[in-house]
Amino acid sequence: MIPYGKQDINQSDIDAVVEVLQSDWLTQGPKVPAFEKAVCEASGANYAVAVNSATSALHIACLALGVGEGDVVWTSPITFVASANCALYCGAQVDFVDVDPVTGNMCAVALEAKLNIAQSQGKLPKVVIPVHLCGHSCDMEAISRLAREFGFKLIEDASHGIGGSYQGKRIGSCAFSDITVFSFHPVKIVTSAEGGMALTNSSELAEKMALLRSHGITKAAALMTRPTEGDWYYEQQQLGFNYRMTDLQAALGLSQMARLETFVQTRNELADTYRDALAQVSASVVEPLSDSHSAWHLMMVRLDVSAQRRQLFDAMRRSGIQVQVHYFPVYLQPYYQSNYQFQEGYCPQAEQFYQSILTLPLHCHLTDASVQFIVSQLKALMDSTANTDGGH
Numbered sequence: 001m002i003p004y005g006k007q008d009i010n011q012s013d014i015d016a017v018v019e020v021l022q023s024d025w026l027t028q029g030p031k032v033p034a035f036e037k038a039v040c041e042a043s044g045a046n047y048a049v050a051v052n053s054a055t056s057a058l059h060i061a062c063l064a065l066g067v068g069e070g071d072v073v074w075t076s077p078i079t080f081v082a083s084a085n086c087a088l089y090c091g092a093q094v095d096f097v098d099v100d101p102v103t104g105n106m107c108a109v110a111l112e113a114k115l116n117i118a119q120s121q122g123k124l125p126k127v128v129i130p131v132h133l134c135g136h137s138c139d140m141e142a143i144s145r146l147a148r149e150f151g152f153k154l155i156e157d158a159s160h161g162i163g164g165s166y167q168g169k170r171i172g173s174c175a176f177s178d179i180t181v182f183s184f185h186p187v188k189i190v191t192s193a194e195g196g197m198a199l200t201n202s203s204e205l206a207e208k209m210a211l212l213r214s215h216g217i218t219k220a221a222a223l224m225t226r227p228t229e230g231d232w233y234y235e236q237q238q239l240g241f242n243y244r245m246t247d248l249q250a251a252l253g254l255s256q257m258a259r260l261e262t263f264v265q266t267r268n269e270l271a272d273t274y275r276d277a278l279a280q281v282s283a284s285v286v287e288p289l290s291d292s293h294s295a296w297h298l299m300m301v302r303l304d305v306s307a308q309r310r311q312l313f314d315a316m317r318r319s320g321i322q323v324q325v326h327y328f329p330v331y332l333q334p335y336y337q338s339n340y341q342f343q344e345g346y347c348p349q350a351e352q353f354y355q356s357i358l359t360l361p362l363h364c365h366l367t368d369a370s371v372q373f374i375v376s377q378l379k380a381l382m383d384s385t386a387n388t389d390g391g392h
């Protein structure tokens with residue numbers, strides 16, 4: 001089976017983790033701040049808070065921005081459920097903005113229209129979470145202009161996006177947002193096994209998130225609200241969580257960061273090979289905006305004939321190619337359907353996008369030959385499903 005995603009682990013990664021195992025610190029040692037520093041340097045943000053997943057990072061990012069009961073958070077329906085669940089964890093409501101039919105990313109025009117309606121009803125969102133699907137940046141210039149105009153905060157869910165850029169600004173630099181979140185799950189660009197990070201240029205937000213990741217507890221003298229009682233003294237100032245990343249995870253992530261550019265370049269080269277090969281297939285590649293450089297987390301195509309998708313998916317899997325579908329619209333999930341009032345057709349572009357997409361394998365262990373094989377299988381199967389469809 002050719003997997004759709006796969007981590008790249010080399011001997012330096014293994015050595016880095018073993019070194020931590022033999023050291024004094026398995027958690028909260030020197031590797032976590034070193035990993036944070038490496039990610040700050042690679043992305044251009046001033047502060048980074050490493051946590052045990054991007055889901056946790058999204059949660060503390062919402063809390064740091066003051067999301068709570070009575071607030072509304074908006075995100076894209078074409079995303080992993082965590083981008084929406086983080087608002088619910090805070091006791092807030094979540095709502096969805098329809099996507100651009102070409103990129104599958106949050107549509108700035110739909111966002112503006114929805115904001116105008118929300119404003120007239122006095123129900124503007126506190127935070128909006130655009131998601132850089134496939135690693136392709138959203139139209140952040142337009143979205144951040146709306147954030148200033150309507151007075152909401154922005155969290156970029158860049159779980160797919162580390163190593164990419166938009167308008168010459170690196171994703172993670174927070175040039176267009178308050179906080180950017182990365183995921184280091186093994187299928188993503190860089191991995192720390194489980195892990196995530198929240199980046200920001202605000203020292204105040206960074207401080208809040210650092211407190212929230214560790215029980216709301218601080219040991220920093222500068223942050224104490226009372227005189228110290230001795231060296232053992234610490235203060236719990238908020239109700240936080242145990243969302244800490246371990247030094248084992250950070251050592252792996254730090255070692256991987258040395259290859260970030262190679263990972264992104266390899267993915268871009270494979271995307272080029274795919275694009276050329278797919279020219280003879282009736283499907284269009286989901287491409288990044290022209291003023292951006294994508295990390296190419298996912299190679300997604302839109303099929304001209306949505307009706308073929310299920311058959312093609314099954315046939316590709318039978319031929320040993322692990323295709324995927326990213327993503328089923330979040331608000332149509334059973335949990336959302338039974339707890340919230342989202343009707344089918346709520347975001348029509350997202351639902352159409354979902355019906356027609358197929359994710360093809362893309363990771364650093366693929367070769368040009370395997371890309372050619374995948375595309376030739378796709379073409380052959382499309383031709384044969386088109387023929388069997390003829391009678392319907």
Ligand SMILES: *Cc1c(COP(=O)(O)O)cnc(C)c1O
Pocket residue numbers: 052053054055056079080082083131157159160182183184185194195196
């Ligand atoms: C993977 C992913 C997440 C969650 O990441 P974890 O690190 O597994 O918590 C959130 N949002 C998107 C878009 C993702 O792809």
